[in-house]
Every structure is written in C-alpha cells, then in structure tokens.
Amino acid sequence: MRRYLSKEYTFRRKIQVYEELFFRLIMLLASLLIALVLLQIVWSIFREGVGSVSWEMLTNTPKGGFYFGKEGGILNAIIGSLYLGLGATLLAFVTGLPVALFMNTWLAPRKRLVNLVRFTLDLLWGIPSIVYGAFGFALMIALGIKASLLAGIIVLALLILPIMIRAIDEGLKASPPGLTEATYALGATTSELSFSVLTRQCLPHILTAILLSFGRAIGDAASVLFTTGFTDNIPTSLGQPTASLPLAIFFQLSSPIPEVKERAYAAAVILTVIILIISILSRIFTNKYSRNTIKF
Numbered sequence: 001m002r003r004y005l006s007k008e009y010t011f012r013r014k015i016q017v018y019e020e021l022f023f024r025l026i027m028l029l030a031s032l033l034i035a036l037v038l039l040q041i042v043w044s045i046f047r048e049g050v051g052s053v054s055w056e057m058l059t060n061t062p063k064g065g066f067y068f069g070k071e072g073g074i075l076n077a078i079i080g081s082l083y084l085g086l087g088a089t090l091l092a093f094v095t096g097l098p099v100a101l102f103m104n105t106w107l108a109p110r111k112r113l114v115n116l117v118r119f120t121l122d123l124l125w126g127i128p129s130i131v132y133g134a135f136g137f138a139l140m141i142a143l144g145i146k147a148s149l150l151a152g153i154i155v156l157a158l159l160i161l162p163i164m165i166r167a168i169d170e171g172l173k174a175s176p177p178g179l180t181e182a183t184y185a186l187g188a189t190t191s192e193l194s195f196s197v198l199t200r201q202c203l204p205h206i207l208t209a210i211l212l213s214f215g216r217a218i219g220d221a222a223s224v225l226f227t228t229g230f231t232d233n234i235p236t237s238l239g240q241p242t243a244s245l246p247l248a249i250f251f252q253l254s255s256p257i258p259e260v261k262e263r264a265y266a267a268a269v270i271l272t273v274i275i276l277i278i279s280i281l282s283r284i285f286t287n288k289y290s291r292n293t294i295k296f
C-alpha cells in the first residue's frame with residue numbers, strides 16, 4: 001500500500017513539474033513576443049523619422065507653407081503637449097490622491113463599497129478615450145465653452161483620473177497593516193495617518209502613478225481631437241486653442257506630400273522618446289524611493 005501511494009505521489013509530482021515547466025515556457029514566449037513587438041514598433045518609427053528630426057524642427061513653429069513641405073517646425077505641438085500633459089496630471093493628482101487615501105483609510109472597513117469603487121474605476125479605465133472626447137465636446141456645447149487648452153486639460157484629467165487613483169490605491173493596499181496599527185497606537189488621527197504616514201510610505205507608487213498618468217495624457221489624441229482645437233501658435237492663456245504632438249502626427253500623416261509625412265514620423269520619434277524617458281524615470285524613482293519605505 002505504501003509503495004502504491006509512493007508511486008502515485010511521484011507521478012503527481014512529475015506532472016506538477018512538467019506543468020510548471022510548460023507554463024514557464026508559455027510565459028517566456030509571451031514576454032519575448034511582447035518585447036519583439038515593442039522593438040519592431042520603435043524600430044519602424046525611428047527608421048522612418050530619425051532622418052527628419054532637426055534642430056529647426058524642434059525650435060520653430062510652423063511657418064507659411066509648412067504643411068506643403070516647406071520651412072517651420074513643431075515647437076507649438078511640443079509645448080502644447082507639455083501644457084496638456086502637465087495640467088491634466090496636476091489636476092488628476094490633486095483630485096485622485098485624496099480619493100485613494102479616503103478609500104484606504106475611512107472606507108477601509110467597508111470592503112464591499114471599496115471593491116465597488118475599484119470596479120467602477122476599472123470600468124472607467126477601460127473606456128476608449130474617444131468616448132471621453134465626445135463627452136467633453138458635448139459638455140463644451142452645453143456650457144458654451146470653445147475649444148481651448150483648458151477644455152483639453154479637463155478632458156485629459158478625466159481620462160487619466162482612474163489610472164491615477166488605481167495606481168496609488170494599489171500602492172496603499174501594499175502598505176504593511178502593522179504600520180496603520182502602530183500609527184493609531186501612537187494617538188494619530190486618520191488624517192495624520194493618510195497625509196503624513198501613508199503618503200510617505202507609498203511615495204514610490206505615487207511617483208509611478210504620476211509619471212504613468214503623464215505618459216498617457218501626453219500621448220492621447222482621441223480625447224483632445226474635439227476639445228483643444230489646433231493652432232500653429234503657442235498658447236499664452238487657458239482660453240486659447242493648442243496643438244499637440246498626437247494631433248500633429250495625425251494631420252501630417254494624412255497629407256499626400258512625402259516631406260510632410262516624413263515630419264509626421266519625426267514628430268512620432270519625439271513623442272516616443274518622451275514616453276520612453278517617462279517609463280525609465282518611473283522605474284528609477286520606484287527603485288530609488290523603495291529603499292526608504294518600511295517593510296515588515
């Protein structure tokens with residue numbers, strides 16, 4: 001009987017080992033496929049656009065005949081994208097951080113409600129950005145607001161708000177439970193726990209959430225297509241229309257002139273470099289500030 005059980009155990013153990021090896025192989029192949037697709041996309045963009053990137057293109061706004069292949073640059077789109085991304089990220093952070101803290105402190109005992117909020121945020125995260133653009137456009141018509149930098153910032157903030165909240169929320173969920181108990185034991189209030197303890201403990205996750213949200217905001221085109229307008233000038237106020245790199249790429253790629261299409265790929269190179277820098281900074285800040293967090 002013991003020999004039979006021993007053989008059965010050995011057989012099951014072998015099955016588990018082969019099963020583990022099989023799924024490891026699947027994970028490795030999936031990771032390699034994703035890496036190859038990313039490299040192919042980046043290589044295609046750089047191959048088509050690096051040759052058209054120039055100092056004049058980076059430092060000048062479009063001039064007469066720019067959209068016919070003549071002189072000028074895309075400085076207006078670069079500055080506009082930075083305005084939109086920074087403004088939307090700041091607005092989403094100011095709104096999202098208190099919501100994430102509220103979910104993990106005051107609402108923490110009400111598990112069902114918190115899970116419902118997280119489920120709703122995940123649904124909002126999955127909504128296509130063009131829906132946010134259509135909603136913002138309808139809201140602009142109802143309120144009588146024209147296409148402007150302010151309208152684009154508000155719509156982009158709505159787009160990245162679920163990303164901001166959920167990214168910070170995941171960091172707060174990962175904080176040690178003993179940290180909360182120790183803070184309350186010292187006589188601290190819930191507000192002190194939220195803004196003085198948890199924010200410092202989850203600083204790497206907060207920085208990552210900010211950078212990821214900024215990367216999403218600066219690279220989105222559909223949500224600002226109807227809300228920001230487009231102009232060859234750099235905006236000097238929130239009420240003026242603004243250009244952005246995604247829209248500049250979209251408009252220039254639709255041109256039949258080869259020189260204009262090459263500039264579209266050059267703009268795509270600039271946008272890709274910005275996104276890559278943001279991703280690298282996110283990883284660096286996460287590793288750097290994780291050393292200063294408490295680990296139980």
